[in-house]
Amino acid sequence: MIGLLALALVCALAGCGAPSSPTPTPPKPTLSPSALATNYRYLNPALYPDRDTPIGQASAQLQAVWTPYDVTVIPGRHLLDSMRSPPQVLNMTNGKLSDADAEALAWAEYRENAFLGWLESNVQPRLNDHLRVHGLFNGVIGNAVRAGQAVTDPACGLYAAQIAVIPVDQTVVAFEAGKGYSVTSQFALVDRYKAPCAVVTAAGPLFTAASDVVIIETGAIQHDDVLGDLFFAQSGRDCESGSAISACGSV
Known part of the structure; x- marks a missing residue:
């Protein structure tokens, strides 16, 4: 049953809806050999x-x-106290990134998603554009939050259970373009989200996914003086929404 349920899950949680306006271009990756030295659970108490x-x-x-x-x-x-630790990351960049920098991408994505979970449960839709491109908030969850509904997004929907880091090649660019995204990032995350997973509001469930979903998300680590180091997502598409590419089999 990965079809529509999986598509609904990934569009709403990880965001695979087509952008409603031209997609802003995020900064180039800011990874460095010491990227993992960042404490991704730290928030400045001031x-x-x-x-x-x-x-x-x-x-x-x-x-x-x-x-x-x-x-x-x-x-x-x-x-961020309850933010999970990422799984061991599969580095498939063929030496373009060190294992530490590949792992830093996963930590930064987890931090981004922790903020996303907070904005959903606290009905703060306009914070989204400070975390990722606007088009990634066009799914079921984005629509509910913009309508004033608090959404409970569980850990299974926020944190991928398996993660691979791959270089962005023309197959990835074309895959994301199928949803209207323009990709300039150098690397992508291939994320597997485990099922079953249910996202709910006070009025009841928004949807339930009965099978695992895999998405390909492009972006880069971006530093923000208040939000910290985040994976600023530039595009995201699940592997069930079109012809799968080889990267879909990475996890």
Whole structure:
């Protein structure tokens, strides 16, 4: 049953909907041999309140920090406490990236997805564009959050159980172009999300996936002074939405 259920899961969780406007080009990868030295669970306590706080109730300093991020609630400093550790990453870059830098991409993606899970449950849709391109929020979850619904996105939908890092070649570029994305990134993540996985709102389930899904997501690590080092996703498409390419079999 990977068909429509899997497609719904991946479009909503990882974002494979076609972009609604031209896709912004993220910066080039900022990986370095010391990339993994970053603590991907760290949040600067000077920039985050002790708990989630409506921006109007925060200090003037925190209001000044967070107003540019288009939020009505400021995330608390414990947001990343429950973020999982990525699995061992399969580095398929043929030496273009060290194993440490390949692993750093996975950590940065997990950090990005932790913020995504928070914005979904706290109905902060405008934060999305600070984490990834706008078009990746066009799925079922994005529509629900924009409609004012809090979405509970479980760990099975936020954190891939298997991850491979591959170079972006013309097959990847063409695959993502099938959903309207323009790819300039040098590397892609191939993510397998394990089923079963259900995403819910207070009104009931949005959908349930009964089979694993695999997506190919392009992007690069981007540093933000408040959000930290994140994998800024440039495109994402699941391997069930069109003719699969060889990269789909990486995990």
